[in-house]
Amino acid sequence: MSKRKNKGFKKSKNKPNRSEKRYGKPNSSRGGPSKGKDKTASHRGRKTLTAEVTCSGLTNEGKGIAEWKGQQLEVPLLLPGEKAEVTVSQKGRFVNAELKRVVHPAKERVDPPCPYYYECGGCQLQHMSNQAQSRCKQDTIDELMKPFGKPETILTMDHPYDYRNKSHTTFGLNQNRQVIGGLYAQNTHEIIPMDRCLIHDPKADEIVQSIKDYMKNSKMQPYNEDTGRGFLRHVLIKVGKVSGEIMVVLVAASSEFKGKNNFVKALRKAHPEITTMLLNVNKRDTSVVLGNQEKVLFGKGTITDTLCGLKFEISAKSFYQINPVQTEKLYGKAIEMTELTGEETVIDAYCGIGTIGLVASQKAGKVIGVELNKDAVRDAIQNSKRNGVKNARFYQGDAGEFMVEMAARGEKADVVIMDPPRSGSDEAFLSSVVKLQPKRVVYVSCNPETQARDLEYLVKNGYEVEEIQPVDMFPQTYHVESVAKLVLKEN
Structure with a gap:
């Protein structure tokens, strides 16, 4: 670390930085394109032209749908009813469309509040009200x-910003060799310098800005992917929204941290709310953020937060719901769908660190959590002890095989709660549910497309969908979660 006097972790008063490369927003003027034939050009074997289209609807990812020469175009940033000029490029059967100019804007169109919106790609819907x-x-x-029936009205968020309790920032140098930190532009490894992300916790962004200021006044250098030189790759920050505890993880290319004590002392002085700091070493040439080697620089190495009245310990690598405000709504609805009376045996499949199973334990007779990831199971057991839960047990293994073995032993479960990954469940797991024949299945999903596919299987095998509740877990993005209640049909 430099021996020259550090100027400290002052909050930046600069306006938000802009990327070296501008991606630009679409022109929203009402002037129409020139009349006549499409304007055509050619670039590296790709045929490119400008065409005027009208948007007829949206895809599940919030892209505008428009017809062009008998083909369906998917145009980012285009809204239903809008007329617009789009740039269409075609190579073989592949057709790509980009919004060039909105001719007649829809009333739902708004100016995105984020200055990086058209560059970043992390949010996809900020141009909508x-x-x-x-x-x-x-x-x-x-x-x-x-x-399967008519879903309930989506549960939205009163303040649809500042909700992410986890953020990660990438560091590098710009063309002038100045330290920058921000997010990668969509589908690239080009860093967009930014001071504030409107869906991050504001305190996390303040801490990142302090780290950038420190780097500018010290010898700490960002890692360069091309040369393999430098130290700091990323900063991961986790915030306990209820507890106020904050974890800062420096992801570095080396375990040799010169000036470590000075850095920790300065950052803690600027942000006394930080309760723990870690150094994570990632020497691999990979897009995975965290490496396997980890060292605690300050504090206990974890933070604790409260969700649905229960305390959960959160490590650098442990999974914890990103938006706790909406998670409480989601879990509350899921537990309501279980119709627990205090007598039931509940299986929490894909249980992770035990969050939803432990919440269910407050109203169930017994909860059995099953999870493949042994580290998550260890965390679930610790979370159970931390909250004094006596009626929950957690096992490492395949949930489907676990239920098949239960059925073979003649054991019963009244309710199965399943919260699979985005890919959904496979037929082996779903068939195990059918074999066990719980009275109710509550399916929590982060991908309604795979959920619909899995519901079809369960409906064909003796269940009926009784209720579907969408929840907006990630405002400003196209992602939406859904929880469905299925009941076993009477023979």
């Missing part, structure tokens, strides 16, 4: 779940 975003997600769920 909040009402339009909710309607878009509701329409997605309504269409996907049409075979």
Whole structure:
């Protein structure tokens, strides 16, 4: 670390930085394109032209749908009813469309509050009003779940910003050799310098800004992917929204941290709310953020937060729901769907660190959590002890095989709660549910498309969908979660 006097971790008063490369927003003027034939050009074997189209609807990812020469285009940033000029490029059967200019804007179109919106790609719906975003997600769920009944009205967020309790920032140098930190531009490894992400916890962004200021006044250098030189790759920050505890993880290319004590002392002085700091070493040439080697620099190495009245310990690598405000709504609805009376045996499949199973334990007779990841199971057991839960047990293994073995032994479960990954469940797991024949299945999903597919299987094998509740877990993005209640049909 430099021996020269450090200027400290002062909060930046600069306006938000802009990327070296501008991606630009679409022109929203009402002037139409020139009349006549499409304007055509050619670039590296790709045929490119400009065409005027009208948007007829939205995809599940919030892209505008438009017809062009008998083909369906998917145009980012285009809204239903809008007329626009789009740039269409075609190579073989592959057609790509980008919004060039909005000729007639829709009333739902708004100016995105984030200055990086058109560059970043982390959010996809900021050009829509909040009402339009909710309607878009509701329409997605309504269409996907049409075979099973009418979903309930989506549960939205009162303040649809500042909700992420986890953020990660990448560091590098710009063309002038100045330290920058921000997010990668969509589908690239080009860093967009930014001071504030509107869906991050504000305190996390303040800490990142302090780290950038420190680097500018010291010898700490960002890691360069091309040369393999430098120290700091990323900073991961986790914030306990209820507890106020904050974890800062420096992801570095080396375990040799010169000036470590000075850095820790300075950052703690600027942000006394930080309760723990870690150094994570990632020497691999990979897009995975965290490496396997970890060292605690300050504090206990974990933070604790409260969700649905229960305390959970959070490590650098442990999974914890990103938006706790909406998670409480989601879990509350899921537990309501279980119809627990205090007598039931509940299986929490894909239980992770035990969050939803431990919440269910407050109303169930017995909870059995099953999870493949042994580290998550260890955390679930510790979380159970931490909250004094006596009626929950957690096992490492395949949940489907576990239930098949239960059925073979003649054991019963009244309720199965399943919260699979985005890929959904496989037929082996779903068939194990059918074999065990619980009275109710509560399916929590982060991907309604795979949920609809899995519901179809369960409906064909003796269950009926009784209720579907969409929840907006990630405002400003196209992602939407859904929880469905299925009941076993009487023979």
